[in-house]
Amino acid sequence: MQKIEAVIQPSKLDAVKDALVEIGVDGMTIIEARGHGRQKGHTEFYRGREYAVDLLPKVKLEVVVADGMVEKVILAITAAARTGAIGDGKIFVSKIDEAIRIRNDERGEIAL
């Protein structure tokens, strides 16, 4: 089982969610986030006041899937989220030791 974390543009969230559901991923966690990579922010002026935009809004998506699904998920996210411009985001993959369903104590891949 592996966890896939994707930091993406908020405007791509709907597309990525749909893509994941389409390949059979039902469960995911969505977190509102802010951040930057090499794409630094800028300063916006409004009525004489400065509004620094150094942390841009992002969305973080987390899914945990069986090993066999990992590549499919990565492909789905990339295809849906990519614009080709700086700021598209990143995907990280890590190993998961255990998964448990709270409702009925199921463990392992069947709990996903």
Added chain:
Amino acid sequence: MQIDEATDGGMRSRYQRRMLEIRGAFEAGGASGAVTIAARSKALDELVSGLWGRAVKRDARLAEGIALVAVGGYGRAQLFPHSDVDLLFLLDGRLPEKDLKDSIRSVSQEMWDCGIRVSPTTRRLAECERFHEENPESALSLMDHRMVVGDATLYDKLAGQVAPKLLQRDQKAIVARLLELTQARHAKYGDTLFHLEPNIKDCPGGLRDAHVCAWMTKLHGVAAAGKKGGAGEAGVGLGAALGTAGGSASADDGNEFRKAVEFLWLVRCFLHYRHERDDNTLDWQAQDAAAEAAVGLVGRRPKKPDAAYWMRSYFRHARSVERRVAQMMDEMPAGKAPSRLLGLKRKREAEVAQHGFRLERGRVVLEEVGAGRHDPAQDPEVVLQVFRAMSRTGATLGGSAEERLSQALPELSAHLEEGPALWHHLQEIMTGPHAGGALRAMHALGVLELLVPEFHGIDALVIRDAYHRYTVDEHTFVLIDTLHGLESAQTGAMAEWATRFGGLLRELPHPGLLYLAALLHDTGKGRSTGDHTKESARLAQSVLGRLELDSYESGLVVSLIANHLEMSAALRRDIFDEETVRAFAGKMQTPEALRMLTLFTYADINAVHPDALTPWKAENLWRLYIATANYLDRSVDDERLGAQGELVHRVAALLPGQSAAVGEFLEGFPERYVLTRTPGQVRTHFKMATRFREDAVQLDFRYAPAVSELTLVTRDRPQLFATVAGALAAWGMNIVTADAFSNRQGVVVDTFRFTDTFRTLEMNASEHEAFVKSVHDVMTGAVSGEKLLSGRKRGRRKSPLVVVETRVEFDDEASSHSTLLEVVAQDTPGLLRALSLTLAGQGCNIEVALVDTEGETAIDVFYLTREGVKLDKEEERTLKEALVQAIEENAR
């Protein structure tokens, strides 16, 4: 058979058989909720008696000194199919507890084996006498006690002496704790009964609230009677709850309340059997099932009631309970601050007397109907003033006022007038800080639907949607509450954002329109699925027609409603992409519309669900607002009118036969000019432009105590703007906003809105003419502007509350044919004159000017050309230096 029933196993199977019988009777449709819960209670009594009987047989000591007492719901003889059973093992203390432990445990175990969730407590009689602040629930459950089996003498002591003594002595403390608990519970459910999936036990208007009514009545009775005894019978039934001890309840009201409670009993039984556990949530599937089975629907009803219809009936019953509990808690002399259901932050007002009613300790009391006098409840003037007062002060309706208004409704509808007077009243109600409370009261009484029948479609309307927490009507009120919440300082994570957005609210010239749009924005949901914005806009048109709003105001409201989802939609795209901003700005047209939509979106998100508006969302909303506001201000120059088109047509319609001349006049003006004026105002300017032959300088002056307005229509020439600004400064006028536009033929329309610093105009009405003449003379050159200015005594300059840093910025890209200049500086008298003189001095022509003030900050935007083209870098540099110097000099 007798032998079978004597064994534990026999008793168990008898009980379970009985349970099935009861269920069968319920589901066949014959047995009511009342019958069902009484039957279960009785069956349990038999079981408990039987089990205890056997325990006594095994240990004769148990025959005396111990009584099994039903408390809580069981004590009321109201046991729902899967409710817990609260059983008190009452001891007199003669037997040591440890000797009884095994017997008590075995009886409890037997009950558990039958599938009964029993909560046994063991107490000595003496312990029952004390009230523990930290554990009010035990005292409350003791209020409903009933003997099941055991030592009758011991029980009588509880019923006749100990319990009454407890209530008598600690009545105030118990009431206070009960109030606290109820308020906390209500707050947990957002102080509203309009949930999409209500918990019929704990939600406001649910069964818990009905119990609270019964307890309050009992406690009130104890307080009133002031003597011992009288609490001996079986629990506190409905009868007691309906008694007059509770206050001003009428027979009708009592009837409604009883029906409501019976309905809730029925539904709770239904839910228990459906969920097969103590789950009291009316989830969507349960609602569907209840509708299909027509649970609790009596009398006339549609052939196939759907869930929405059924839920309305639920909400109607819940409302009766909620009203009763609110009334009772209101009338109890308690020391704590009431919850929102009981009356918003009531100010300690002195008695305020009005025509037809007065405010007493935060409640509305209607005047009595005297001989020959009309009933104030039937007078629309009075009624609307009542709600206005509630909106301004947070007062609530007293019980009798509520009843009288409810009964007067038919009379009221006969005498109601529409038009501007009604709009005035509505505005007064909606713009008060406690508008939400007033509107909810109006809605509950049916008054709101009288005034705005379009609201009927969304009464208690449930929308099946994972995101929304409230019914559509409640959502609307929460939205309005949110807007008003921005008026005062807030704490917590959203505080900073509330301040920012609150600033926008303060700048709105027409806040009443925002609230009207809020009230009507979702009315379309009552009609259809799919795009409700169009339907809501259509319904709004008919409302606006009846209220006789002018076309500009109507236009604002309708477009806000039609576009109310546009900003949320834009937020789902990349807000840093120019194209997103441009497309969104295209729908906005004016800064005022943008501000209204921004505020609306903020409140709309917050009203979906308490957690929906996060700082993250607020930040993005603010960013989109700024980007769009800046875009609008930077694109004024490029969006100009042609000689024809929709906007031209709107004005030409007011001047039949002159459309060609109108087209010529309007051609070349930025669209912004027409979009921010009513067609009537543009017509006035057009007419002024036709009179140049008589008088080259046309002035239109409108005085108002707060902000006056002066419009100049004339042919463009150098230093024009500076001259007017100077004339106004000479009279001590402080310019708040201004704009300057010119058309293709070089006719300018400059509008200045200003405050009268020295109150010259306010104090002398005759000075108005002198003022206009003076400005005119300066414009024609008959009088020297300089002289006028120097002759003017300058007031002592107050040191500013907020120090504003000067900023001068150029933008070469925004417009295709002029340079955009933005100056932000400390707002000081004469600033605008100083700036425009400098611009003129540097040879710059003002194509468009947009002047605004925000607190102590002056924000001035100019679209400039020099010799017909944009400024180059060198010219910009020189100009900037000159401007900064002029600002400094003016400030001294």
